[in-house]
Amino acid sequence: DEELGGKVKASFMASDRTYGARRVWRDLLADGADCGLHQIERMMRLQGLRARPRRRRLPKDSGDRQLETGPANLLDRQFAAERPNQKWIADFTYLWTAEGWLYVAAVIDLFSRRVVGWSMSAAMTAQLVTDALLMAVWRRGKPDALLHHSDQGSQYTSEQFQRLMADHGILCSMSRSGNVWDNAAMESFFSSLKTERTANKIYRTRDEARAD
Template identity: 80%
Template sequence: MKFVFIAKHRTIWPVAWLCDALGVSRSGFHAWLTRAPSARSRSDAIVGGRVRASFLASDRTYGVRRVWRDLLAEGIDCGLHRIERLMRSQALRARPRRRRLPKDDGDRPATIAPSNLLDRQFEAVRPNQKWIADFTYIWTAEGWLYVAAVIDLFSRRVVGWSMSASMTAQLVADALLMAVWRRGKPNALLHHSDQGSQYRSEPFQRLIVNRRGIRTPFSG
């Protein structure tokens, strides 16, 4: 292992320094460096290549046991601990599988939604005339992250946004509040979104009522 460390870092520090620091001889290191690979090393290189191929074919989701079963199915006789060692030496770590896509189970009010005033007219002649809002979700190592945004159709820029670990009305309300804070009090503004439960929720609609000058048509 000392010789491996020296070989890996000899482009950074002189070999003589590394050998002295690790207590090995320079002649021993150079003899090791020019020695033909052992049968086990050659076998590890072959099996390691198949391990990597199986891991990448799984879209980096296979752990040690699944890779091991893959190789056994190919007729490669090897132990589980060997697969673990070869994966560790190549820094192959399975990433967690995504959970099922989040589902919007929020209640939608029984009231009739306002008509679709936008009517697919995605052009605006001035700033703060038409805003469109929506949110999406992104898988992270800690779970789903929900991101809401408000876009001004005149500049095509995001004017408000928010992030949260939960899909709530507060998520979309915070994005709208940021947009209003950045752009000032709206006047005859059309705020368009879909009919998601977050946008039709009582807290969000109450926010719209309190912010006079905003209309909220929905798309189907």
């Protein structure tokens, strides 16, 4: 028991305290240990080893909307474009790491469905979405007759972001409050990102998640 208990703790700590009994058990079996799942559960209880909960309360947007009335939904769910730099859509999502949330903002050109700008940060501020749009403008050049669509989050309604839009002559479109289908193409992209890339991964640091 003492020898096995040491291996259980080593596996648990190597996972950055994220493995439950079943994963620790599989880890030890792969290393050639002769043990059962219930034995591992008992060992973990005796040592007080408990994995971090998988489900976490999602972060809330506590910022103030700085536009009294949100801009109209000019995109109107028309998720096709006839040329590049005609319609851009934007949003951000969050990924959990052992250090806390990593917020990921992206801008997509609907003509090619290419991500033309992105940024990542430990905080969901106006700077997060501003940096993503700045990258898109830097990569694509100053746009001509461009429509930019997002939700009505405080980051996109902020004076900082709206000033950047105005400085580049970008027309602002926003989803109706609480209607995710108004930006369905962006929701689809983030769903694919998580399903195909991040869902089964455990990031120990924000830098590790950024790199991945």
